[in-house]
Amino acid sequence: MKLRILKTILWFLSGAGLTVILLRIIHGPGSVSALTDILPWGLWKGGGVVALVPIGGAGFTLAALVYIFHWDRYKPLARGAVLLGLMCYSCVGIGLTFDIGIWWRIVYPVVFWQFHSTLFEVAWCIMLYIGVLTVEFSHAVVERLNMPRLLALIKKVSIIFVIIGISLSTLHQSSLGTLFLATPYRLHPLWHTDLLPFFFLITSIGLGCLTISWVALLIHWLYDAEQPMDAISGLGRISAIVIGFYLVLKFVEIFIAGEGGLLITAGADTVNFWLEILLSALIPVVLLLFKKIRSSPTAMFWVSTSAIVGVSLNRVNVAGLATQSATQSVYLPIWPEWSMTIGILSIAGLVFLFCVENFSVFPGINKKRVVQAYESRRVDLADWKTFFFRNPLANIRFYSMAFIVATGLTFGCLPDDSVYGVKPLETPTQGPRIVEVLRVASTDADLGASFLAASSGQTVADARPANVMSIDGNRDGEYVLFDHAGHAARLGDKSTSCELCHHMNKPLDKATSCHECHSDMYLAVDIFEHELHVDKLGDNAACEKCHSDPAQLKVRANTTACEKCHQDMRSGRSLVGVAGPDKHSLASGYKDAMHNLCITCHKKQQQLKPAKDTGAGLAGCTRCHQDLPKLTQQTWKPGL
Numbered sequence: 143m144k145l146r147i148l149k150t151i152l153w154f155l156s157g158a159g160l161t162v163i164l165l166r167i168i169h170g171p172g173s174v175s176a177l178t179d180i181l182p183w184g185l186w187k188g189g190g191v192v193a194l195v196p197i198g199g200a201g202f203t204l205a206a207l208v209y210i211f212h213w214d215r216y217k218p219l220a221r222g223a224v225l226l227g228l229m230c231y232s233c234v235g236i237g238l239t240f241d242i243g244i245w246w247r248i249v250y251p252v253v254f255w256q257f258h259s260t261l262f263e264v265a266w267c268i269m270l271y272i273g274v275l276t277v278e279f280s281h282a283v284v285e286r287l288n289m290p291r292l293l294a295l296i297k298k299v300s301i302i303f304v305i306i307g308i309s310l311s312t313l314h315q316s317s318l319g320t321l322f323l324a325t326p327y328r329l330h331p332l333w334h335t336d337l338l339p340f341f342f343l344i345t346s347i348g349l350g351c352l353t354i355s356w357v358a359l360l361i362h363w364l365y366d367a368e369q370p371m372d373a374i375s376g377l378g379r380i381s382a383i384v385i386g387f388y389l390v391l392k393f394v395e396i397f398i399a400g401e402g403g404l405l406i407t408a409g410a411d412t413v414n415f416w417l418e419i420l421l422s423a424l425i426p427v428v429l430l431l432f433k434k435i436r437s438s439p440t441a442m443f444w445v446s447t448s449a450i451v452g453v454s455l456n457r458v459n460v461a462g463l464a465t466q467s468a469t470q471s472v473y474l475p476i477w478p479e480w481s482m483t484i485g486i487l488s489i490a491g492l493v494f495l496f497c498v499e500n501f502s503v504f505p506g507i508n509k510k511r512v513v514q515a516y517e518s519r520r521v522d523l524a525d526w527k528t529f530f531f532r533n534p535l536a537n538i539r540f541y542s543m544a545f546i547v548a549t550g551l552t553f554g555c556l557p558d559d560s561v562y563g564v565k566p567l568e569t570p571t572q573g574p575r576i577v578e579v580l581r582v583a584s585t586d587a588d589l590g591a592s593f594l595a596a597s598s599g600q601t602v603a604d605a606r607p608a609n610v611m612s613i614d615g616n617r618d619g620e621y622v623l624f625d626h627a628g629h630a631a632r633l634g635d636k637s638t639s640c641e642l643c644h645h646m647n648k649p650l651d652k653a654t655s656c657h658e659c660h661s662d663m664y665l666a667v668d669i670f671e672h673e674l675h676v677d678k679l680g681d682n683a684a685c686e687k688c689h690s691d692p693a694q695l696k697v698r699a700n701t702t703a704c705e706k707c708h709q710d711m712r713s714g715r716s717l718v719g720v721a722g723p724d725k726h727s728l729a730s731g732y733k734d735a736m737h738n739l740c741i742t743c744h745k746k747q748q749q750l751k752p753a754k755d756t757g758a759g760l761a762g763c764t765r766c767h768q769d770l771p772k773l774t775q776q777t778w779k780p781g782l
């Protein structure tokens with residue numbers, strides 16, 4: 143019964159998690175997380191990856207104890223530990239895939255080698271280690287498949303894989319710590335130390351012993367099997383020694399670094415630190431010293447729980463929680479993030495249970511035990527309750543129902559942004575303003591003039607006042623000075639120059655200002671308004687003016703061309719090319735419109751007369767973008 147309930151819950155959580163994952167794949171992480179640019183390592187990377195790796199440390203710790211030191215006492219837990227490691231690392235891999243912005247780039251470390259990056263090392267170690275764990279666990283699978291030759295081969299080479307596995311683990315357990323050496327100003331000093339890599343390694347060994355104990359206790363309880371207390375209490379002792387060593391070293395380090403005072407400084411970080419030390423080290427070490435506690439399944443379960451929560455808290459602190467006071471920003475994971483994280487863990491849990499039931503993972507849990515655990519009592523066809531709940535198909539029914547209900551519920555509860563994707567922020571634009579500046583002829587004639595604010599008070603020899611345009615579409619104070627009259631004059635005749643830049647006009651207008659159509663700073667906006675046209679052209683009578691053939695699809699390509707009615711809308715000889723019919727009335731973002739007009743021409747000019755200093759040439763950013771003083775009401779002038 144407990145197994146059924148647990149599995150139903152796990153299926154439910156998997157369904158909820160997979161729904162969020164699906165939406166995240168389609169719309170990106172922004173739609174289902176509260177991550178920001180300042181705190182981009184959220185629940186999954188900070189909590190899941192950094193905290194799951196030491197939990198998976200059980201694999202290499204037990205492999206070392208059993209296959210290198212030959213302590214047969216721990217043999218009953220060795221396979222379970224390898225499987226636990228495999229599950230944790232697979233979760234890390236899958237979780238990371240969904241935590242990076244563009245998920246298909248998860249393979250980049252394989253293709254692009256970046257030797258200076260700690261993450262590069264971590265990525266490779268984790269990838270290789272998943273491979274090694276798979277080979278190590280394949281023992282159990284091959285055994286079940288009854289392939290004696292293959293099994294003999296695997297047994298022969300397995301010691302090599304064990305050694306490789308242990309080396310890889312020690313490498314990346316510590317280099318996860320190395321990663322955070324780069325954050326001395328971000329991470330609170332109680333956590334940041336040069337010993338971080340070493341601390342990460344030894345806590346992972348100490349915790350590894352306890353996580354496999356925790357899992358073994360739980361699994362044996364679930365299948366009503368006898369607890370392997372001999373191995374578990376032995377692991378408890380090893381763990382007490384290792385974590386005790388860590389505890390001493392941690393405080394010695396804090397006092398040597400002269401940070402002892404921080405231990406009693408009032409504040410959230412201090413409370414957090416003591417809570418972490420209490421759960422991860424103090425409580426487990428003190429309790430594990432007692433033989434009575436080490437040999438009691440219940441006590442060992444709770445001691446292990448405390449250590450798992452404590453060490454996970456430590457990793458979460460280092461990866462993010464203990465940096466919030468320095469970054470002054472708060473990040474609270476929203477429920478879809480929890481759902482995704484817990485969902486992936488639930489799937490791993492189901493796979494773990496599947497392996498336990500089908501391969502010989504724990505010697506105490508054999509086929510007979512498994513059958514007993516699911517034993518359905520008698521079915522009475524007349525009693526719907528027994529028929530429904532004890533039917534041989536009841537399990538599958540429950541699991542699939544839990545899964546489907548979870549997907550539906552998740553879809554229903556998610557906000558619109560998660561289901562349909564985050565709507566891009568709109569940034570409406572406004573027209574230019576006229577300001578008075580001093581025009582200074584450049585020493586390099588090819589670069590044109592430069593401008594000085596009229597109010598700057600500087601006296602420059604051949605400066606003369608001029609009225610120019612200040613272009614600042616989104617009104618964020620970062621403006622570009624544009625000599626409108628100068629450009630028009632340079633381009634020739636007043637009657638023809640205008641349309642070179644003003645490539646399109648609204649009805650009854652000439653040289654329409656760009657912001658009227660390029661009305662958003664960054665997004666493309668359609669200038670065609672269907673409602674307005676139906677309105678102006680006479681409601682239902684209007685339709686056939688544009689949709690002349692009712693049999694055809696009502697798409698842009700099949701409708702009357704805009705130019706049929708708006709003869710003056712498009713100028714004949716403009717610098718701006720005409721887009722294809724599908725993008726015909728889609729005006730690009732204001733910034734792109736400016737850049738694509740201005741820079742294209744400036745580049746052409748530069749090629750005609752190459753500047754001596756190309757970096758600051760006519761097409762260089764600084765030609766238009768300079769550190770200019772804030773504009774004030776007094777400097778604006780009305781109209782052109």
Ligand code: HEC
Binds near residue numbers: 642
């Ligand atoms: C048709 C080509 C062309 C386009 C389009 C164009 N420019 Fe220019 N721009 C020039 C030329 C030519 C010069 C002057 C070079 C010289 O004096 O030799 C110049 C000079 C400048 C200067 C230096 C100051 C001056 O007036 O001499 C700035 C600033 C500038 N342009 C900004 C812009 C901006 C902003 C845009 C877009 C809104 C733009 N330009 C569009 C051709 C163009």
Ligand code: HEC
Binds near residue numbers: 574629630655
């Ligand atoms: C080098 C390109 C260029 C040329 C040539 C040009 N303009 Fe402009 N014009 C602009 C830009 C850029 C703006 C700013 C539009 C905006 O931000 O909405 C502008 C704005 C305007 C505005 C609106 C000013 C306001 O306050 O809203 C008018 C009117 C205008 N131009 C008329 C003309 C006329 C008339 C000519 C021909 C003599 C001409 N332009 C030639 C690029 C040009």
Ligand code: HEC
Binds near residue numbers: 643727
């Ligand atoms: C009447 C509306 C309208 C006005 C006014 C207008 N545009 Fe456009 N613009 C468009 C549309 C629509 C497109 C899409 C291309 C097409 O239909 O040919 C476009 C395309 C462009 C492009 C090419 C697309 C790209 O991003 O490279 C540039 C550059 C551009 N506009 C610059 C300007 C500048 C500069 C002004 C002001 C001097 C201006 N536009 C005024 C509607 C307008």
Ligand code: HEC
Binds near residue numbers: 696701
């Ligand atoms: C001024 C020309 C014009 C008139 C008048 C007009 N349409 Fe359209 N219609 C268009 C264009 C252009 C599109 C393509 C819009 C697009 O691709 O964004 C379109 C698209 C449509 C669509 C498909 C777009 C969608 O929202 O799925 C329908 C349906 C439609 N028109 C119905 C009508 C009806 C009904 C009338 C009369 C009341 C009408 N139109 C009048 C130009 C016109």
Ligand code: HEC
Binds near residue numbers: 649675705727
């Ligand atoms: C059947 C004729 C017809 C066709 C085809 C047509 N329009 Fe129009 N359009 C009109 C009329 C009429 C008006 C109203 C003019 C007025 O305000 O007096 C108008 C107004 C506009 C306006 C001005 C809106 C405003 O804010 O004042 C824009 C922009 C516009 N049309 C763009 C387009 C585009 C883009 C297309 C092609 C996809 C198009 N039109 C096709 C008849 C047409």
Ligand code: HEC
Binds near residue numbers: 622732760766
């Ligand atoms: C020929 C002139 C010109 C050159 C050269 C130029 N820009 Fe711009 N840029 C503009 C104009 C005009 C705008 C619109 C300014 C506004 O509305 O605030 C703009 C806007 C921008 C914006 C958006 C500003 C905002 O408020 O969001 C960015 C970012 C930008 N440019 C970056 C660059 C970079 C980087 C380069 C060099 C590769 C460059 N620009 C070269 C003319 C130029």
